[in-house]
Amino acid sequence: MTHLLHERVSRAVDRHGDATAIVSASQSMTYADVGALSSRVAHALVEAGCRSGDRVGMLLPKSPETIAAMIGVLKAGCAYVPVDLASPASRAAKILSRADVRVVLVDKATAALLDEIYEEGGISAPATIGTTGAPIDGRRFQTTFDATTISRLAKAPPHVSVRSEYPAHILFTSGSTGEPKGVIVTHGNVSTFLDWALPAFDIRSTDRLSSHPPLHFDLSTFDVYGALTSGAALYLVEPQLNLSPHALARFIGESALTQWFSVPSVMTFLASFDAVPNGGWPALERVLFCGEVLPTSVLRHWMDCLPHATFTNLYGPTEATIASSYHTFSTPPVDDSSPIPIGIACEGEELLVLDSELDSVPQDEVGDLYIGGVGLSPGYWRDEEKTGSSFVPDPRDSAGRLYRTGDLARVGKDGLLYFVGRVDSQIKSRGYRIELGEIEAALNAIESVRECGVVAIASTGFEGAQIGCAYSLTSSSQATSLDLRAQAAHSLPRYMLPTRWLQLSELPKNMNGKIDRPRIRELLVEISETGTHAGGA
Numbered sequence: 001m002t003h004l005l006h007e008r009v010s011r012a013v014d015r016h017g018d019a020t021a022i023v024s025a026s027q028s029m030t031y032a033d034v035g036a037l038s039s040r041v042a043h044a045l046v047e048a049g050c051r052s053g054d055r056v057g058m059l060l061p062k063s064p065e066t067i068a069a070m071i072g073v074l075k076a077g078c079a080y081v082p083v084d085l086a087s088p089a090s091r092a093a094k095i096l097s098r099a100d101v102r103v104v105l106v107d108k109a110t111a112a113l114l115d116e117i118y119e120e121g122g123i124s125a126p127a128t129i130g131t132t133g134a135p136i137d138g139r140r141f142q143t144t145f146d147a148t149t150i151s152r153l154a155k156a157p158p159h160v161s162v163r164s165e166y167p168a169h170i171l172f173t174s175g176s177t178g179e180p181k182g183v184i185v186t187h188g189n190v191s192t193f194l195d196w197a198l199p200a201f202d203i204r205s206t207d208r209l210s211s212h213p214p215l216h217f218d219l220s221t222f223d224v225y226g227a228l229t230s231g232a233a234l235y236l237v238e239p240q241l242n243l244s245p246h247a248l249a250r251f252i253g254e255s256a257l258t259q260w261f262s263v264p265s266v267m268t269f270l271a272s273f274d275a276v277p278n279g280g281w282p283a284l285e286r287v288l289f290c291g292e293v294l295p296t297s298v299l300r301h302w303m304d305c306l307p308h309a310t311f312t313n314l315y316g317p318t319e320a321t322i323a324s325s326y327h328t329f330s331t332p333p334v335d336d337s338s339p340i341p342i343g344i345a346c347e348g349e350e351l352l353v354l355d356s357e358l359d360s361v362p363q364d365e366v367g368d369l370y371i372g373g374v375g376l377s378p379g380y381w382r383d384e385e386k387t388g389s390s391f392v393p394d395p396r397d398s399a400g401r402l403y404r405t406g407d408l409a410r411v412g413k414d415g416l417l418y419f420v421g422r423v424d425s426q427i428k429s430r431g432y433r434i435e436l437g438e439i440e441a442a443l444n445a446i447e448s449v450r451e452c453g454v455v456a457i458a459s460t461g462f463e464g465a466q467i468g469c470a471y472s473l474t475s476s477s478q479a480t481s482l483d484l485r486a487q488a489a490h491s492l493p494r495y496m497l498p499t500r501w502l503q504l505s506e507l508p509k510n511m512n513g514k515i516d517r518p519r520i521r522e523l524l525v526e527i528s529e530t531g532t533h534a535g536g537a
Contacts, residue, residue, distance in 0.1 A: 003164035003191040006074035008229040010035060010157070016205060016231035022064040023255070024236040029064040034228070036155040037065065041072025041132065043153040044145045048128045050102055052077035052161055055170065057101040057127070059083050059092075059110040062215050062236055065132045067224055069105055070169075070215070074187075077160035078102075079167035081182075082216040085110055087493045093122020095172045095180055099381065103128045106143070108136055115139045164188035170381050171218055171318055174426075174435040174496070182381030183218075189321040190221055192374040196347040197222065198230060200326075201259070201286055201312075205231030208255060208283070212237040212262045213431065218318040219290055223261060242266070245275035256283040263431025264294035271298045276305045290314035290323055292428035293419065296336050303332040315342035315419065318433070319390065319403050321375035324349045325417055341416035342409070349373035351417055352402065353409050358395045361410075366420050369409040370402040377403075427456040429465045432495050436467070439498065442491045443469065446484060448477035453507055453515040454498060457524055468500035468524040472507055500524050 002008055013035035021031045029037075045056065056073045058080050060066040073080040081099045083092050096104065096117060104127050106114050117123065118140040128144050129136075135146045168187045175181040203209070203226055211223040211234050227234035235255045241248045249270060252260060267289055270276050287302065287309050294313065303311055316324035327343025345351050353367040354360060361367035372394060379387030394400030408420040425436040436454045443452045452471040459466045473479055481501035488497055502524055508516040 003188045004074070004162055005168055005187050005190055005225055005229075006038070006071050006157070006162075008191065008194070008225065009038070009071050012229050012231050019205070019231060020233045021228060022067055022234045022236065024064055025238050027064060029068065031228075031231070034064075034068045034071065037068040037132070037150075038071035038075055039155050039157040040150045040153040041069045041130075042075035042158050042160075044130060044150050045073065045076040045078060045103055046158050046160070047153075048103055048130065048145060050076050050078050053166065054078045054102040055081050055099045057081050057083060057096045057099065057104040058215070059085065059104055059106045059114055061085060061107070061109055062211070062239075064236070066215065067228075067234070069132055070224070071228075074162070074168060075157040075160070077162045077166070079184075080169045082169065082171070082214075084214065084216045084493055085113065086495075088490050089113060089116030089122070090120050090491050091180065091493065093117045093120035095182070096122045096127075097124060098172070098180070098182060099170055100124075101127055103130055105130050105132070106136060107131055107133050111136050111138045114141060162187070164191065165378075167378075169221075171216060173318055173433050174438045179438075181383060181386060183318045184378045184381055185218070185221070185318070185321055186378065189375055189377060190225060192348055193222070193322050193346070194225060194229060197226060197322075200347075201288070203227075203230045203232060203259070207232040207258045209234055209259045210237060210252070210255075210257050210261055211235060212260075212266065217431070218322055219261065219263070219431075222322050242269075245270045245273040249275040249277065252284065253277070253281050257281070258283055259286040259288065260284060261288040261290075263291035264289050264298070265292065265430045267294060267302060268298045271301045276302055278305045279307075281306060282308065284309050287311045288314060290316070291431040291433075294340055296333050296338050296340055299329070299340060300332045300336065303329065313340055313342060315417075316346075316371070316375070317403070317405055319377045319405075320349070320371045320373075321377065324371050324373070324375055325351055327416060339418050341412065341414075342419050343416055345373070346375070349375055351409075353411055353417070358392075363411050364413060366408050366410045368423065369405045369407040369417075369419075371405060372400060372402045376401060425454075425456075427465045427467075429456075429467065430495055434467070434496055439467065439469070439488075439492060439496055442488050443471065443484065445491070446479075446487050448473050448479040449484065450474050451507055451515070453517050453520045455517050455521045455524065457500065457521060457528075466500060467496070467498040468502070468521065469498035470502040470504055470507055470520040470523060472504050500528060502527060 013031045017032040021034045022029045115138045130145045131143045136143045164187045170182040172180040172182045209227045213220040312328040314323035327341045350372040352370045439454045450472045456465040508519040510516040
């Protein structure tokens, strides 16, 4: 089987041309539609000067046309760079600049964002701007190709040389230095995961799969290519459904989905409002979750309500492509205190729990979690230093590599892996991977802030972890936490903004003179519980 993603989709187009491929609230596309539009977009990109290995920025909302355009980028031999449309223009500008995109794809809904990006200087040279819709004239740009141009181009893909080790996309995640970092994901990375996952989950052409995460989130990769290389139908979850658990529940039922894949915070959200129907959703066969820790009580609730469905926990960072381990539950956990395992390695993957000398730790002892195998990314885009520190030589094989996840884990007596926590300041909240250092960097850049400490606070709510900030101000400042939040919103997406704030005359320090983050966490929890805090700082 081919390891090129667009060729896998093309084979599905040949087999299932008249079948429904992608469904949204406003339209649907057949496999033949996806094949034709993706090829025409590829020709438009080539005519615009794209060559194999170039990057194409995606400033597009999730839609059938957007997914077809993504496949068109691959057919042109390029890598797509999806941008979080909720990000401030300054952050989106950094991503497009770092990726050194040759073309940006935009639509009317995101034209204002692109204008702001130009104002931020995010595109160092005038990039070609394309759209799959009507022509767009922004304040600082005009589209150079559009739907009319594309419609005249060939439905057969251009002849472009692409190899499995070429990047398919670059996904930018939160960086500890305050700058987003781009994870390179190759055709081969995704394809080898699909080779395991499609038979493992028995995905068939008659399936109807959810597409819940945004396209800049790595879990969406499995939704898109899992469906479109199997002849299955992909149902796009509209963002507004996330605001109403019961509307989201109706969507699952009315779409007769056979597979639901989301982050645990969404499952917690639905369970919290009792939106999971008891014995409902009869078409649903599989529930997959990945991205953060799911409370055991929530899993038990879902499994009790849907005894006909199978439930699988997947684990894996973006740097190891979608997921590296899995555990399918044969029965619900015994009680709410039972830990949920991340399971065993996916085929071709290896998970190792090691000590500081990279030696294996005994069973049931906690160690650092490393990943090896076919899913490993080549590294971070144009960042050899970060790549070298995160992807280390395998001590057992000089030609091999291991990815240092920064997670703590243990191997239980049952032989399964269990996630224990993080060794650094990276957290998961609402399914997003967040570096607390990036938030601190943004807040410390505010003129009125003297110093700040950002911490994660365990939450029983659907978000998984809350972000708290303690800060002190310069002597002349009268800024409030609302002022700081508003200023931080110019450089951080909404999901990275702290929800708990505490102003102190001076931040607590530990014996080494460093900011005492455990004490900050205690103070934030204390003030949340009592409305006041004791002990000063």
